[in-house]
Amino acid sequence: MVTPVVLVHGWGGSFAATWQRSGFTELLSDAGRPVIGIDLLGHGTAPKPHEPEAYTDLGARVLEALPDDPVDAVGFSLGAITLLRLAAQHPHRFRKIVLAGVGRNVLERDEENSRRMIAGVEGTAPDDDTMAHVFGNYARSDGNDPKALAALLRCTASTPITPSLLGAVTCPTLVVIGDKDFAGPGDPLVAALPQATLKVLRNVDHFATTEAFGFIDAALEFLDALPT
Numbered sequence: 650m651v652t653p654v655v656l657v658h659g660w661g662g663s664f665a666a667t668w669q670r671s672g673f674t675e676l677l678s679d680a681g682r683p684v685i686g687i688d689l690l691g692h693g694t695a696p697k698p699h700e701p702e703a704y705t706d707l708g709a710r711v712l713e714a715l716p717d718d719p720v721d722a723v724g725f726s727l728g729a730i731t732l733l734r735l736a737a738q739h740p741h742r743f744r745k746i747v748l749a750g751v752g753r754n755v756l757e758r759d760e761e762n763s764r765r766m767i768a769g770v771e772g773t774a775p776d777d778d779t780m781a782h783v784f785g786n787y788a789r790s791d792g793n794d795p796k797a798l799a800a801l802l803r804c805t806a807s808t809p810i811t812p813s814l815l816g817a818v819t820c821p822t823l824v825v826i827g828d829k830d831f832a833g834p835g836d837p838l839v840a841a842l843p844q845a846t847l848k849v850l851r852n853v854d855h856f857a858t859t860e861a862f863g864f865i866d867a868a869l870e871f872l873d874a875l876p877t
Contacts, residue, residue, distance in 0.1 A: 652721050652744055653683040654872060657711060659726030659750060661787040661798055663693030667725060671860045673868075680874035682721075687714050689728065690801075697797035704804035708735045712742075719744040721872050725859050726750040726832070734808050737817040746818075747868045749825045750858045752835035755810055762831070763802060770799045780831070783856075815841040822846075823871040825864050827853030 654677050658667035664686035668674050674684050688695040689707050698704075708731050721744050724732040729748035733755065736743045768774035769781030770788040788795045808814070815838075822845040826835040832855060839845040850863040858864055869875045 650718065651681060651683060652719065653685050653716060654874070655685045655687065655711065655715065655720050655722040655732075657687050657689065657722065657724040657728030657732055658692065659724075659728050660801065661692070661784070661790075661793055662725070662728075663688050663791065665693065666791045667859055671865075673723075673859065673865060676865065676869060676876075677872075677874055679876060680869070682872070682874050685714055685716075685720070687711050689731065691794070691797040697794040699794075699796045699800050701800045701803040704801045706808075707731045708738075711735060712739070715742055721745045721747075723747040723868055723872075724749065726855070730755060730810065733810060733815065733818060736820060736822075737814045738808070740817060740819045743820045745821045745823075745872060747823045747825065747871060748838075749864055749868070750827075750830060750832055750855050751838060752824065752826045752830070752833040753837050754832040755815075755838050756812070756841065757837075767799055767802050770795050770802065787856075812841050816843060818842055820844065821871075823848060823867065825850065825858065825867055827851075827855065827858055827861070829854040830858065831855055 656668045677684050691697050722732050729751045732746055765781040766784045769785035774781035788798045822842050824835045824839050825848045826833045827850040835847045839847045848867045850861050853861045
């Protein structure tokens with residue numbers, strides 16, 4: 650039986666914007682791998698509530714979309730964090746997972762950056778805060794709902810990520826992160842996972858990760874989906 654590949658985008662993205670636009674879904678299909686694309690709550694075609702408490706369990710929509718047999722999964726940024734929680738709680742549902750655009754930030758929540766992101770989305774960031782304005786522009790692109798995305802940023806997840814939680818992720822895991830990604834470095838996350846390897850992309854920042862050839866090649870190779 651061919652193992653399907655579940656694709657989960659990051660904050661402000663969608664299945665179409667993150668995975669279809671880059672051609673990643675086509676490459677998986679060319680390799681004969683069925684693709685399950687998911688829009689997280691607040692994104693894409695999913696409902697977009699404006700209450701922070703609605704976002705406490707982002708994994709619920711992913712779990713509902715999973716078949717009975719184990720899957721491979723690829724997540725970027727918030728999607729990767731969502732997959733980590735699910736793989737810890739339901740390890741039998743996953744064969745392999747690829748985590749892109751995450752690293753140190755999984756274990757060390759940066760409250761200051763969270764406040765800056767919210768200010769960027771809500772239009773209250775100082776003019777000289779470039780990062781905040783990047784997130785603000787991102788929140789207003791691709792038909793996004795800034796109020797929904799701000800609510801998500803204000804939410805505290807129901808399952809905090811701790812070293813003991815990561816220790817329950819038993820499937821082989823690939824962490825891919827750019828050397829210019831604010832979420833890095835990736836080493837602390839890899840060290841906390843039982844079966845993880847690290848791929849560092851040179852001269853790649855957070856937002857360029859999923860379209861970088863280094864990410865695409867590493868992910869396809871790890872999932873046994875390289876063209877033959």
